[in-house]
Amino acid sequence: GAVVSQHPSWVICKSGTSVKIECRSLDFQATTMFWYRQFPKQSLMLMATSNEGSKATYEQGVEKDKFLINHASLTLSTLTVTSAHPEDSSFYICSARDPGVYTFGSGTRLTVV
Amino acid sequence: EDKVVQSPLSLVVHEGDTVTLNCSYEVTNFRSLLWYKQEKKAPTFLFMLTSSGIEKKSGRLSSILDKKELFSILNITATQTGDSAVYLCAVHTNAGKSTFGDGTTLTVKP
Numbered sequence: 001g002a003v004v005s006q007h008p009s010w011v012i013c014k015s016g017t018s019v020k021i022e023c024r025s026l027d028f029q030a031t032t033m034f035w036y037r038q039f040p041k042q043s044l045m046l047m048a049t050s051n052e053g054s055k056a057t058y059e060q061g062v063e064k065d066k067f068l069i070n071h072a073s074l075t076l077s078t079l080t081v082t083s084a085h086p087e088d089s090s091f092y093i094c095s096a097r098d099p100g101v102y103t104f105g106s107g108t109r110l111t112v113v
Numbered sequence: 114e115d116k117v118v119q120s121p122l123s124l125v126v127h128e129g130d131t132v133t134l135n136c137s138y139e140v141t142n143f144r145s146l147l148w149y150k151q152e153k154k155a156p157t158f159l160f161m162l163t164s165s166g167i168e169k170k171s172g173r174l175s176s177i178l179d180k181k182e183l184f185s186i187l188n189i190t191a192t193q194t195g196d197s198a199v200y201l202c203a204v205h206t207n208a209g210k211s212t213f214g215d216g217t218t219l220t221v222k223p
Contacts (some may be wrong), residue, residue, distance in 0.1 A: 006155075021157065025152045032209060043201060044156075093155050102147060103204070105154040 001029050002098035005103025013053030013084055013112055021108045022077045028048075030075035030096035035067075038091040050077040084112040115140040117204050119214035127222050130192050133203040134217045136202030144204070146185050148176055149201040156201055159187070192221045 003026040003109035013019050021034055031052045036044040048069050049057045066088075068080040077096075081088055093107040116139045126132055134205055138146065145163045149156035154168045162178035162185055169176050173192075178185045199216040206212075 034211065041218075042214045044203075046213075049209065067133055076144060101158060103158065104149075104207070107155040 010109035
């Protein structure tokens, strides 16, 4: 089945620094990838839809300049959390669609100290 | 605004019990409804439903969709402690958007 690889699994960074999270589709091409954020004991919140070769579509309330998304190839999308602050600490998950089925990456636990 | 509501929010049962999880939705341009199981990390796919009345089955788990009444149920029979998890329902639209419910936390006690 389809596999989506996400790195890193967890990261701790200092306040004010930037963190890049990668999401790769390993055995299929994904023209569209999705980035979610999940707070403890809450469901997934869609942050943005990443489209290969074009700008990402952000959900209402998500800061484009803070959460930079790049989808430069059919197998790679990246999410960069810029100037991270403690309130950005969360679980970030990407997913890609392999016709019909949405496959998730393993998630990235970000802690900003 | 698209909406997905899951019930109950939380459920505690004993091993061997049967549980039914509910997911109702209101979305524009429905495409499919998916069930996921989330343990400690990212969700894992269980079922995708697109047509009404056709039961999908995998071992002790089964699911069915009612597109007229806009809901789906996920059944788990003879529950085991390993079934303890958060079960997420997501609805995908033809516009490529996905909306998740808040999930049902299932705890199966030995």
